[in-house]
Amino acid sequence: MRVALFVTCVNDALYPRTGIAVVRLLERLGVSVDFPAAQSCCGQPQYNTGYRREAEPLVRRTAEAFAGYAYVVTPSGSCAAMIRAHYPRIGRAAEAEGRGGALAELAEGLVPRVYELTEFLVDVLGVTDVGAYFPHTVTYHPSCHGLRALGLGDRPARLLAAVRGLELRELPGAEECCGFGGTFAVKNPDVSAAMGTDKIGNAVATGAEVLCGADNSCLAHLDGVLRREGAPLRALHLAEILASTEEEPLR
Numbered sequence: 402m403r404v405a406l407f408v409t410c411v412n413d414a415l416y417p418r419t420g421i422a423v424v425r426l427l428e429r430l431g432v433s434v435d436f437p438a439a440q441s442c443c444g445q446p447q448y449n450t451g452y453r454r455e456a457e458p459l460v461r462r463t464a465e466a467f468a469g470y471a472y473v474v475t476p477s478g479s480c481a482a483m484i485r486a487h488y489p490r491i492g493r494a495a496e497a498e499g500r501g502g503a504l505a506e507l508a509e510g511l512v513p514r515v516y517e518l519t520e521f522l523v524d525v526l527g528v529t530d531v532g533a534y535f536p537h538t539v540t541y542h543p544s545c546h547g548l549r550a551l552g553l554g555d556r557p558a559r560l561l562a563a564v565r566g567l568e569l570r571e572l573p574g575a576e577e578c579c580g581f582g583g584t585f586a587v588k589n590p591d592v593s594a595a596m597g598t599d600k601i602g603n604a605v606a607t608g609a610e611v612l613c614g615a616d617n618s619c620l621a622h623l624d625g626v627l628r629r630e631g632a633p634l635r636a637l638h639l640a641e642i643l644a645s646t647e648e649e650p651l652r
Contacts, residue, residue: 478547
């Protein structure tokens with residue numbers, strides 16, 4: 402099986418280790434991974450801030466970059482939700498305003514081929530035990546897009562529970578937003594910081610060593626709170642835990 406990796410701009414610019422971990426994990430499971438160089442931002446920052454027309458070229462670019470792939474895998478529920486929930490809407494609006502050509506058709510053709518990483522592992526590959534080894538205590542924060550827009554449910558927890566050596570501890574208030582919310586954190590910094598502090602307080606209360614998530618955008622926000630407060634745990638993307646093995650442990 403061959404898939405395309407949609408690494409996302411956040412991972413490409415700030416967390417390249419997550420993209421490397423996804424490739425390492427998928428290849429270990431027998432999947433060939435391509436990285437279409439034409440990919441860029443999905444357009445979520447523009448769209449969420451009210452600049453729909455400015456997002457249209459990015460919709461087209463993304464759809465064209467991943468043309469021909471049956472599966473497009475991304476380690477970001479946020480970006481997967483942007484494509485699946487909003488790309489067709491953007492395409493239809495552009496065409497209704499006399500722009501965009503076949504943008505709606507392009508967008509709708511991409512939607513069913515985009516999978517968040519845990520969806521792809523559980524639903525497509527049919528695995529929960531990926532052969533990982535991570536001898537640490539972990540608590541998992543479900544991001545809002547993964548939880549509400551994609552409905553990831555217990556997929557991440559099932560994958561973590563199958564990791565050898567890992568002890569998964571339940572996060573109190575797990576379904577509460579961490580406060581990042583993309584541009585929300587910029588427009589409402591005080592509220593965002595307070596929400597992040599609440600989330601970190603709950604994570605610390607579990608006694609875990611690692612705060613795990615499936616969106617590095619949320620983890621960047623939470624890691625900032627961790628560093629500011631000197632909290633005794635670190636933030637880590639789920640893909641990096643799943644890529645870790647006894648022979649090649651996470652460093």
